[in-house]
Amino acid sequence: MSPTLPRNHPPLTTPKTGVLLVNLGTPDGHDVKSMRRYLGEFLSDTRVIEAPKWLWWPILHGIILNTRPKKSGAAYRKIWMTETDESPLRHYTRAQAQELAPRLEAEGVIVDWAMRYGSPSLAQGIDSLCNRGCQRILLMPLYPQYSAATTASVVDKANAHLARLRRQPATRVLPTFHDEPSYIRALGDSVRAALKDGPEPDRLLCSFHGMPRETLDKGDPYHCFCQKTARLLREDLGWPQDRFQVVFQSRFGPKEWLQPYAEPTVAGLAKEGVKSIAMISPGFVSDCVETLEELAIGLRETFEENGGDRFTYIPCLNATPPMIDLLETLARRELGGWI
Structure with missing residues (x-):
């Protein structure tokens, strides 16, 4: 029996489910400032650099962030997508989300994307899905082979953000798919x-x-x-x-x-x-x-x-049909019971 609602109460709606594709990260530009900001976030992750802070931080801030941004920026400049002013990683991750979204739309699933380092951030991705009514979120770290420095870092960062939320969504995490x-x-x-x-x-x-x-x-x-x-x-x-x-x-x-x-x-x-x-x-x-x-x-x-x-x-799978097929297969499997 349907519950009786008070007069003027908004109608009950089915909670939405979100899928968040998460890749490693990308600088916003190949200039020194953008590279320093990106590398600073990346190399400050204790999952990536397993060294005592007292030892690593003087090296990071005194040497690496004063020398490596220029070199890394030169590498990014060679492959930068000038028409859209973005890195290929940002371009393809967004395209993967855009291609996957219509395949899950009929089940009320909203697909978005985020980066572990850089923007859009993981926190922004989670908040975006929550703001659109998602009470369940499947995090899909796009690392086929699990590692503590990659997949576990995504889980750490997501949980740190969830810990600050008054109302948390239910979450699941895509397992390794190295042998899928x-x-x-x-x-x-x-x-x-x-x-x-x-x-x-x-x-x-x-x-x-x-x-x-x-x-x-x-x-x-x-x-x-x-x-x-x-x-x-x-x-x-x-x-x-x-x-x-x-x-x-x-x-x-x-x-x-x-x-x-x-x-x-x-x-x-x-x-x-x-x-x-x-x-x-x-x-x-x-x-x-x-x-x-x-x-x-x-x-x-x-x-x-x-x-x-x-x-x-041989290029990566990028946003080719086989890649989108794979993402749909993985998403539907992990969304079992939610959709």
């Missing part, structure tokens, strides 16, 4: 599409963002998840092990990171006489400075300078 069949199939199809018009490369390199080696020693599952993604992708492609290799990119600082390192591996292959390689980066669902500048530009130059002939960069 539709994700592996989409990666395999992207490789086949990229290589269909030419001879197969001598090697296919599967590059993941690096992490300090100590994170693995402490029990972070990221390295294992990367290896499983790569194995499943190789099996989907049917490639032999001797032509398929996992590498790790984006080293930072003096500590040992996960190996083998991407740059010396690429240089070594060229010097050994390998004339053609292709590279894919399955740890990213959207192209960004790490893929477009570091891999597609930087490692191409490394390969060619050391004697290589043909370097093929």
Whole structure:
């Protein structure tokens, strides 16, 4: 039986559900000021830099934030989308949300997007959904391979913001999807599409963002998840092990990171006489400075300078139909019981 409402009481409405796509982050511009603000937030995260504050902060504020913004800004400048004045990561994350939204609209689901670092912030994304009537929110960190430095950081930041709210929405968090069949199939199809018009490369390199080696020693599952993604992708492609290799990119600082390192591996292959390689980066669902500048530009130059002939960069899934299909599959699974 429907409840009896007092006269002039607004009609009862079904609570809305929100989906918030969350990616790593992006500066607002490639100028030094924007880069310093972005790097300051990113490198202040204790999930990213696991060092005592008394040791790290003098290094961060006394050295890194006075030297790195200019260098990082130059890298962003090479891949900046001048027509819309934004980074590719912002462009593709917004596009993913816009393409996913109509697929869930009939169930009363509102889709939005946010960044862990930079804008729109995670707090802004949560508040935006709450202000539109969402009493349930599914957070979808767009990191296929879970790591404490990525997915856990999103959860930490979201919970810190929720702790300040008088009325909190119910929340869920998308788990790791490193071995999701539709994700592996989409990666395999992207490789086949990229290589269909030419001879197969001598090697296919599967590059993941690096992490300090100590994170693995402490029990972070990221390295294992990367290896499983790569194995499943190789099996989907049917490639032999001797032509398929996992590498790790984006080293930072003096500590040992996960190996083998991407740059010396690429240089070594060229010097050994390998004339053609292709590279894919399955740890990213959207192209960004790490893929477009570091891999597609930087490692191409490394390969060619050391004697290589043909370097093929395979783009991320971005906002392609297979990527939106994947997001819909993941969202519907995690929204079970809510819609």
